[in-house]
Amino acid sequence: MRLLLIEDEKELAAALAVALGKHGIVIDHTTHLADAVELTLQNDYDAILLDRRLPDGEGLTFIPKLRRSGRDTPIIVMTARNEPLERVEGLNIGADDYLGKPFLVEELRARVRAVLRRPINLAEPEIVAGHMVINPLQLNVAINSVQFDVPRRELSVLIALAKRKNKTVLRSMLEEAVYNYEEEIQSNALDAHISRLRKRLADAGSGVAIHNIRGVGYLLKEE
Amino acid sequence: MRLLLIEDEKELAAALAVALGKHGIVIDHTTHLADAVELTLQNDYDAILLDRRLPDGEGLTFIPKLRRSGRDTPIIVMTARNEPLERVEGLNIGADDYLGKPFLVEELRARVRAVLRRPINLAEPEIVAGHMVINPLQLNVAINSVQFDVPRRELSVLIALAKRKNKTVLRSMLEEAVYNYEEEIQSNALDAHISRLRKRLADAGSGVAIHNIRGVGYLLKEE
DNA sequence: CATCCGGTAATGCTGCTGCAATTGTCGATC
DNA sequence: GATCGACAATTGCAGCAGCATTACCGGATG
Structure with a gap:
């Protein structure tokens, strides 16, 4: 070896x-x-x-x-x-x-x-969803080939969703994507992020929408 | 699990x-x-x-x-x-x-x-039944290639049944799949879930049906 | 000092979920 | 095959957990 x-x-x-x-x-x-x-x-x-x-x-x-x-x-x-x-x-x-x-x-x-x-698991270099291209390493997002600014927290949520587009992402997974173990979350901060992100995505004509599955999680869906 | x-x-x-x-x-x-x-x-x-x-x-x-x-x-x-x-x-x-x-x-x-x-149990990535595809790890369900929303409790029942499709699943097994041993169940809540799930599956044209084995349990069967 | 991010909380709303009552169905037994 | 009891199916209802949205404000940032 x-x-x-x-x-x-x-x-x-x-x-x-x-x-x-x-x-x-x-x-x-x-x-x-x-x-x-x-x-x-x-x-x-x-x-x-x-x-x-x-x-x-x-x-x-x-x-x-x-x-x-x-x-x-x-x-x-x-x-x-x-x-x-x-x-x-x-x-x-x-x-x-x-x-x-x-x-x-x-x-x-x-x-x-x-x-x-372990079976092999690869990291994705970039993620495409709708008219949106995300580079999770560079931490930047382009919609319709235009650079698009997303605040850090919202970006964490967006990446977590986009990595598994069209698949359910559990609420707890999203919380863990944004916060660590020490940062207790006592409010609906995640919901607020989702809400703001939705507005942002809609305004920019991203071609994707965030869909909720009650009691389970969220889902980024291409329209 | x-x-x-x-x-x-x-x-x-x-x-x-x-x-x-x-x-x-x-x-x-x-x-x-x-x-x-x-x-x-x-x-x-x-x-x-x-x-x-x-x-x-x-x-x-x-x-x-x-x-x-x-x-x-x-x-x-x-x-x-x-x-x-x-x-x-x-x-x-x-x-x-x-x-x-x-x-x-x-x-x-x-x-x-x-x-x-570790064991040879490489865990089936998805379960196919009728026109339905379930991924029990990602908790998502697609029927005829369309994402399909299932509430938390019903989803637990569905997965438990689908994992053993065409085989009888004991009523007690289903209860354990949905509730832990602290949450006692004093009603026919499980029956209600089955009923609602049946309606959902029929409406979506899932190509499967839930059958009852009286006194024993239930069975998810492909039509 | 102006801007924007991000956590909090209030509010309204949706619809899941447990329960119970009613109706329906199976199967054993005579 | 008629009857009866046990089990199952369905549905309305009420409670409430979970979600969406918005306003507010402290703090970071430049």
Whole structure:
């Protein structure tokens, strides 16, 4: 088994290489994102271990790059930033698992095995619905080829709905798409977002409408 | 889907029951290990959510007990003790996954799904019956390729029947699919749901019909 | 200091859902 | 095949949970 490790702390990297080596796992190691891209083109890794804080940028930016090159290699993100919202952020961008530092090598191995068991799931580069095109990575929306501003909260809702257009999205899924565990929600803020979003979409002639299924959730439907 | 939740924080338990209930997952809840053992003998759960700090002892001790009784039900351990050593401890004893608090319900659901994926049970993505297509994970129903709204309770009944189309489903099974064991039912509410569902299915030209087996249960049959 | 975002709350409304009463149906038994 | 009892089907009703909309205002932002 061959893994690519992208990590700038050299002691940690060396320790991992030794530890995993004992289990017959080969580690390629680089400290920079730039090199990582090239390595993935030249090799076919079973999985990639990715740090977030790197000398030449945020590690997560590597994920869309890799996906765009057509690879669906599983990625495990390792980081000290282990807040719920950040985990979800990582997973949404297309990471396959998230591992908070510090961790034991045994746990890392367990997660590598787990990730390799999973069926492949890819992140979508852009979402089309009606006359609307959303890029969930760039966080921008175009309607009829015109750039269209949507506030952050509403955008979270819109993306969650558009990712599963014509399918029901549970209310709780939407709440989780917008708020993390600590931010308790004591009001109908989500309803308000939906309402404002509807108005926005209608005014812009987006060609989509948000439909409610009572007691279940919402549904973005193309007209 | 039916889960056993062993957790002494009642607010958290209630919140989880509500949150997962919205996804059609029924939760049985107990606060004590002693009761848990008995419940697992009487029921066949899809998975078990286990807290570590419990009034009558360390939650992990439950795992070998369960395994010795011959059950391989997947167990997800939830805990605030989220140090690396403790995570590995849990996994070594035989837990299938480990989830540190706080967590997002979305993450819990993802891990439940992941854990259930392990056996050959790749979970049928959709159920086809007559002109109707149901996706039990996304909770959406299409008839003749048209999105079709079904209220919460009726949807639970419909899915339970469709999963076993052309086979009899016991009345008690349907009740369990719709209500958890705290919500006692003192009327013919289930019959009412069946009736309304029949009308809905007939109006939509679904190509299926619900038949009754007197004294036993119901049966969803393709025409 | 002007603008806009976003959470809160009030209001009105829709329709799901549990219950019960009534009617209908099955099947066992004689 | 007539009768009777148990079970099932249907429907109206009332309560209320869930949803839509709007106004308000504090706070962030530039």
